[in-house]
Structure formats: C-alpha cells, structure tokens
Amino acid sequence: MNCTTCRYELSQCLDGRLPSGRRTEVMNHAESCATCGSFWLELQAAQRLTLSLRQEEVGTDFREQLWERIHAGEGTPSAVFQEPVPLLSKMRYALTGAAAAAALLIGISYLHNNSDSLGTPSTGDPSTNSIAALDKQTDQQHNPSNTGNQIPAGGDVAQIPQPIPRADLAANGNINTLHGTLEPRRLPETPSMFKVLSYESVAKETTRQFEDRYTSAAHGLRNLNNPAFDSNVAINEILRSAREMRAFGQLLLDLREQQALRFDNAEVGYQLSSAVKHLSQVSRYKSPDARTVEALISPILSEHRLGKISKSYMIKPLRQQEQQHHLMVLNALRPEVFAKLFTVVGNGQQTHGRFQIRPNVTFWMSTDCEPILVAPRSELQKR
Amino acid sequence: MAQSNNEYQPDPVTMVSYHRALADHADSLKAYASRLLGDPIAAEDVAQDAFLALYRHLNQVPAAAFRPWLFRVARNLCLDQLRRRKFKMSLFRDLEKDDEQPFTPQDSASDQPDAVAETREAQAAIEQAISELPTKFREAFLLCEVEGMSYEDAAAVMGCPVKTVSTRLFRARQRFTSLVSRLIKV
Numbered sequence: 001m002n003c004t005t006c007r008y009e010l011s012q013c014l015d016g017r018l019p020s021g022r023r024t025e026v027m028n029h030a031e032s033c034a035t036c037g038s039f040w041l042e043l044q045a046a047q048r049l050t051l052s053l054r055q056e057e058v059g060t061d062f063r064e065q066l067w068e069r070i071h072a073g074e075g076t077p078s079a080v081f082q083e084p085v086p087l088l089s090k091m092r093y094a095l096t097g098a099a100a101a102a103a104l105l106i107g108i109s110y111l112h113n114n115s116d117s118l119g120t121p122s123t124g125d126p127s128t129n130s131i132a133a134l135d136k137q138t139d140q141q142h143n144p145s146n147t148g149n150q151i152p153a154g155g156d157v158a159q160i161p162q163p164i165p166r167a168d169l170a171a172n173g174n175i176n177t178l179h180g181t182l183e184p185r186r187l188p189e190t191p192s193m194f195k196v197l198s199y200e201s202v203a204k205e206t207t208r209q210f211e212d213r214y215t216s217a218a219h220g221l222r223n224l225n226n227p228a229f230d231s232n233v234a235i236n237e238i239l240r241s242a243r244e245m246r247a248f249g250q251l252l253l254d255l256r257e258q259q260a261l262r263f264d265n266a267e268v269g270y271q272l273s274s275a276v277k278h279l280s281q282v283s284r285y286k287s288p289d290a291r292t293v294e295a296l297i298s299p300i301l302s303e304h305r306l307g308k309i310s311k312s313y314m315i316k317p318l319r320q321q322e323q324q325h326h327l328m329v330l331n332a333l334r335p336e337v338f339a340k341l342f343t344v345v346g347n348g349q350q351t352h353g354r355f356q357i358r359p360n361v362t363f364w365m366s367t368d369c370e371p372i373l374v375a376p377r378s379e380l381q382k383r
Numbered sequence: 384m385a386q387s388n389n390e391y392q393p394d395p396v397t398m399v400s401y402h403r404a405l406a407d408h409a410d411s412l413k414a415y416a417s418r419l420l421g422d423p424i425a426a427e428d429v430a431q432d433a434f435l436a437l438y439r440h441l442n443q444v445p446a447a448a449f450r451p452w453l454f455r456v457a458r459n460l461c462l463d464q465l466r467r468r469k470f471k472m473s474l475f476r477d478l479e480k481d482d483e484q485p486f487t488p489q490d491s492a493s494d495q496p497d498a499v500a501e502t503r504e505a506q507a508a509i510e511q512a513i514s515e516l517p518t519k520f521r522e523a524f525l526l527c528e529v530e531g532m533s534y535e536d537a538a539a540v541m542g543c544p545v546k547t548v549s550t551r552l553f554r555a556r557q558r559f560t561s562l563v564s565r566l567i568k569v
Contacts, residue, residue, distance in 0.1 A: 011553040015527065017534065039560075046560045049509055050528050056414035058427055063405065066431050076436040079463035080456050250406075257402060258395040280406055329396050 001029045006036045014043055055284075063273065197342075197363035197374060198323050199260045200315045202330075203252070205341045205376040207310035210248040212378070214307045217241035221301055224290060235293055239282065242297050246279035247337045251330070252309075258326060261313050268305050268312045275300040327365070342374035393441040400446035405434060408450055412457050415525050418513055419461040429464070433457045454526065454540040465518075505566055512562035520555035527552050528559075 009026045012018045018026065030036045195201070220237035223229040249272050255261040256269065263269040278296045285292050305312060318326075331338045345362060361379040365372050393401065409430055417426035433456040437444060444452050516524055526537040527548065534552075538545045 007557075008550075008553050011556050012549060014556075015534070015552075017549075042560045042564070043556055046556065046563060047528065049505075049563060049566060050559075052506075053509055053529065054506060055410055056417055056423065056426075058409045058413050058430060062409060062427065062431065066405075066434055069431070069435055070438055074435060076439045077432045077460065079460050080432070080436045253402065254395075254399050257398050277406060326395055330399075 001025065003029075003033060003036055006030065006033070007039050010036065010040050010043060013040075014047060060274065064270075194362055194364040194373065196320055196324060197327060197365040198320070199255065199318065199327070201363055201376070202327060202341065203255060203261050203313060203315060204310070205378060206248050206251050206255075207313065208376075208378045209341060210245055210252070210309055211307060213241040213245040213248065214301065214309075217245065217297065218301045218307070221293070221298060224293065231290060235288070235290060238293050238297055239288060242279050242282055242300075244340065245300075246276055246282075247334075247340065249276040249279070251334060251337050252313075254330065254334075259316060260318065260323075260326065261315055263312050264314055265305070265312055268309065271303045271306055272309070275303065275306060324365075331365075341377060343377055343380055344372050345375045346373040393438070397441050397446070400449065401438065401441060404437070404446075404449040404453070408453055409434065411530055412453055415454060415530060416457050416461050418510070418525055418529070419458070419518075419521070420464060421514055425464060429457050429460045432460055451532075451536040451539045454530075454532070454536075455542075458522065458540055508566060509563060512559055515562060516555050516558055520551050520558065523548050523551035524555035524559060528556070 006026055006029045009018055009022065010030060013023055013026060030040045217238050220234045220241065223234035224231055224238065252261065253273060253276060256263070263272075278300055282288055282292060282296050288296075300306065342363075342365075362373050362375050365374050412433060413423070413426050413430040415426075416429040417423045420426055420429070433453045436456050437449065437453055513521060513524065513529075522541055523537060526532045526540055527534065532540070534545045534548045537548045537552075541548065
C-alpha cells in the first residue's frame with residue numbers, strides 16, 4: 001500500500017468512515033510502516049488536543065439582544081445569502097450566459113427569416129406580426145409606462161425567499177412536531193366532574209417539582225461541604241436534582257415562550273434562563289466532580305428567588321381549547337418531562353385500580369390517541 | 384440591505400425547537416465564527432445574525448437542519464466580513480505579529496496531551512495553529528474536528544462535495560499536526 005494513500009485513509013479511520021475490511025488493511029500497513037504508524041499516533045494525539053480546547057460562550061445578554069432585534073422587526077442581513085463565488089466560476093457563468101444569449105438571438109433571427117420566406121399571410125401591418133412587436137405589445141399591456149426601450153430591472157428580487165405566514169396554532173393548523181404531524185381535530189367533551197389540564201396546573205406542578213429539586217440539590221451541597229458525609233453520595237444527589245431542575249426549568253421557559261406564563265419579576269426569568277444554560281453545561285462532563293458542582297451548580301443554588309419560583313409567575317388567560325391543544329403538543333415534544341410531573345391514573349372509561357380518583361386533583365388531558373386522566377405527582381406523593 | 388417580515392409568527396412547536404437550537408448551538412456557532420474571523424466580538428454578532436436569519440426563515444428550515452443551516456449562514460457572514468476587511472485585517476495581522484510571543488509551549492511533567500492542553504499557553508498555541516491553517520482547510524477542520532460535524536453536514540455548510548471535505552480535512556490535519564508537534568507526546 002502506498003504511504004500517501006494510507007495516511008489519507010488514516011484520517012478517515014479517525015472519523016470512523018472506512019469500511020472494516022479496508023480499515024484492517026490500513027491499520028496493518030500502519031503497524032508495519034514506522035512513518036505511517038507514527039502519523040497515526042500523531043493524528044490521535046492532535047485530535048485529543050483539539051477536543052481539550054475550551055468552549056467559547058456567548059455573552060449573558062446574547063439572548064436578550066437577539067429578542068430585542070427580533071421584536072424590533074429587524075430583517076435578515078443581506079450578506080446571509082451572498083454566497084462567495086470564485087473568479088473562475090464567475091467567468092464561466094459569464095461565458096455560458098453570453099453563449100446562450102448568442103444562440104437565442106441566432107434562433108430568433110432564423111425563425112423570423114424563415115417565416116418571411118415561407119410567405120406567412122400578412123394583415124398589412126408588419127409591426128403586429130413580428131415577435132418584437134408581440135413582445136412590445138405584451139410588455140405594454142403589463143406595464144403601460146414601459147415604452148419598449150427600457151430594460152426591466154430587478155433581477156435579484158427573488159434572491160431571498162420570503163417566508164410564507166404559517167397558520168396560527170389557535171386556528172387549528174397542522175402542527176409538525178419532531179414525532180410527526182398532529183392534525184387538528186375536535187377535542188372530546190370533558191366530563192363535568194374533572195378539571196381540564198390547563199397551563200395553570202402544569203405551571204403549578206412544574207414550579208413545585210423545580211423547587212423540590214432545588215431543595216434537594218441545596219441539601220446535597222450542604223452535605224458535600226460537610227466532611228462527615230460521603231462526597232460521592234452528595235455529588236450524585238446534586239447531579240440528579242440538577243438534571244431534573246434543568247428539565248423543569250426548560251419547560252417553564254417553553255411556557256414563557258408560548259406567552260402562556262410570565263414572571264412577575266424579570267430578574268427571575270433571567271436567573272432561570274441562566275440556570276438552565278449552566279445546568280446544560282453539566283451534561284457535557286463525562287464524570288462531573290466537586291469542582292464542576294462548585295463552578296456550575298453552586299451559583300444557581302445561591303439564587304434564592306429560584307427556590308421560591310412558584311410565587312413568582314403569572315398565567316396568561318387563554319381559551320381552554322387552545323390550552324389543551326398547546327399542551328398536547330408540549331406533551332408530544334417533552335414526554336419525559338410530563339411523565340415526571342403527572343401520573344396517568346386512568347382514561348375516559350376506566351381508572352387504574354390502585355388510584356383513587358379525586359376530582360380536585362385529577363385532570364382531564366387530551367393526547368394524540370385518547371383522552372387520559374392525570375394526577376400531579378406532588379399530590380400523589382402527599383398521600 | 385436588510386429584509387424584514389414582521390407579520391410572520393412561528394408556532395409554539397417551532398419556537399421550542401428554536402430555543403433548543405439557541406441553547407445547543409449558540410456557543411459553538413460563536414466559537415466557529417471566532418476562529419474564522421479571529422475576532423470574538425464580531426463572532427458574537429455573526430452568531431446573533433445567524434439566529435436572527437433563522438428566526439425569519441423558520442417556516443422554511445426543518446428543525447433537523449437547523450445546525451448546518453446556521454453554520455452555513457455564519458460562514459457566509461464571516462466570509463463577507465473577511466472580504467470587506469481584507470486589507471484592514473492584513474494590517475492588524477501584521478501588527479499582531481510584531482507583538483506575538485514566540486511559540487513556547489509549557490512542557491509539564493505529565494506526558495498526557497490533555498493535561499498539557501490545560502495550560503493557557505497550550506490553548507493559545509492550539510488556537511494559533513488553527514488560525515494559521517489556510518481558510519479552506521481551516522473550515523473543514525473547525526466543522527469536522529472541532530465541532531464534530533459529519534462530512535455530509537460539513538459539505539452542506541461549505542457548499543462542496545463530501546470527497547472535498549475529506550481531502551481538506553486530511554490536509555488540515557497534516558498541517559495542524561506539524562504545527563502542534565511540540566505539544567504532542569506520542
């Protein structure tokens with residue numbers, strides 16, 4: 001095997017893109033050839049170096065500034081769609097265009113001459129029969145101000161595709177979720193003895209669970225700082241709580257994004273966004289240790305407002321059908337979070353034996369398949 | 384000239400995907416732009432412009448394609464900036480070269496490259512090596528090696544065939560390896 005080919009393929013090996021048979025051949029060569037073997041080791045070491053690069057982060061006001069720009073109606077920067085075209089390609093396009101134009105002119109000229117020589121019947125006014133005259137007529141019909149000598153401008157009008165407004169969710173348009181399409185349909189009637197699951201009940205349970213995990217994480221942090229406790233147990237407790245805090249926090253942010261919920265203090269919203277972002281970073285560590293906890297989780301636990309988040313939000317009133325539809329979509333998108341908030345205790349026809357249905361804490365929820373009865377986990381834990 | 388569309392309101396499902404993209408890709412998009420431009424402040428603007436553009440075209444871009452779409456847009460914006468500032472950039476680069484410290488990576492007691500790379504000097508040396516790669520090779524290197532993108536997605540971002548990505552990545556790795564050879568203990 002050629003050493004140049006081997007090195008090229010070693011690079012592909014590094015990305016797992018070589019079929020196993022070929023990979024064996026390449027690796028056999030690398031083992032027998034000192035230069036290629038050394039190159040393989042260098043490639044791996046260089047990759048480890050690259051992976052150790054620190055992750056650059058956007059500023060804390062990145063999102064706020066972005067939303068300001070979006071709400072201010074700022075448009076797409078034109079450079080977004082300006083693809084760089086190499087000079088050679090430009091020349092090639094220009095020559096191709098010129099050749100096409102020349103061919104078209106020759107064709108038109110040929111047709112014109114041919115029709116004259118075949119003795120096409122004339123109505124006496126040659127200007128109405130020629131292609132140029134027809135073009136001029138059509139052009140004047142569409143644009144009376146165009147007298148024929150002007151070249152229509154605006155060849156770049158369609159450069160940026162214009163968004164087509166999508167039907168509003170409230171108007172029951174189809175919704176494309178990551179799991180398929182939810183088609184609009186009439187939601188079934190709700191039995192009068194049950195409340196319908198609403199934004200309010202979801203937000204209430206989510207904030208409760210968030211606070212609960214916040215307390216657990218804070219408890220774990222105290223244990224971590226106490227030499228009498230096993231630090232590994234404390235770290236595990238913190239990480240478990242942090243993972244769930246992130247999930248619940250993200251759901252609250254989703255609700256805020258849908259303008260279903262707002263925080264009565266903007267600072268709380270900001271702290272929550274920041275907390276979710278930091279907690280997301282924890283998952284990047286393969287084995288987070290006490291230093292990771294101190295750096296990423298401890299600052300969040302010092303934000304005491306987050307520990308009382310259930311007292312800091314307000315729900316925007318929306319139509320019941322609309323809420324049900326939105327929640328159905330959220331459930332389809334975040335089934336794992338919903339499962340941590342609510343337990344299914346039955347469906348429209350029957351209840352699961354071990355649960356006692358209590359009208360005040362059992363909610364009727366529409367799903368993609370059939371309506372179900374759910375109860376908040378915090379209520380079930382109380383029993 | 385900027386184009387705006389104030390009437391378009393993405394639906395909540397799309398917004399959820401958009402927020403996920405913000406959380407997942409904003410940092411890496413900034414890092415990518417920063418390494419193409421060599422300017423973290425301009426890179427943050429590029430990342431924000433890319434997300435603004437995505438918001439305006441949410442009805443045309445499927446959620447699964449957000450990542451390559453964002454990187455493609457960021458690439459266009461970076462190349463546009465580099466074109467505009469070509470002369471200025473070369474001046475700045477020359478000035479930087481005067482102040483540049485000699486390439487002297489710390490040779491710590493540990494033989495593990497990961498441990499070596501923890502030092503600030505080593506990080507700077509790696510960044511320097513990346514910035515010295517020719518633009519085409521650097522792009523392939525940043526997308527595939529640093530961001531861990533597939534060859535197919537990188538090809539979509541760079542607007543070239545997959546085979547070209549593979550070749551450029553190989554060339555970039557060769558150069559990068561020789562540039563950081565002092566840091567590598569095999």
